[in-house]
Amino acid sequence: MALYSEKVMDHFRNPRNVGVLEDANAIGEVGNARCGDIMKMYLKIENDVIQDVKFETFGCGSAIASSSMATEMIKGKPVSEAAGLTNQAVTEALDGLPAHKLHCSVLAEEAIQAALKDYRRRQEEKN
């Protein structure tokens, strides 16, 4: 059996939503201290809906595939739904990751959580 699913390879080779979102109103950056990979998530949220999302990942192929898939899963979704996205859901959507690469999908979940935390902080500052 191949180590990586076709979906992982597809999202690694053709990542969706890569780049910087200039008008983002929520940004989250996380890293994994052990492997040194870094993921940055940009969200544009309007009326509590994620209108647009982009990411930059300096890391392994699984981290790139996970962030790509995660952005697809939260785009157009309410903040409440995005907040519930788990790394398990991302991994399942990718048709699995090798056990030693599961932490790469955790990075995607954490990057979204960090961006949503930034969004809430900015909302509170406005009020």
Ligand code: FES
């Ligand atoms: Fe660390 Fe993939 S090896 S995020």
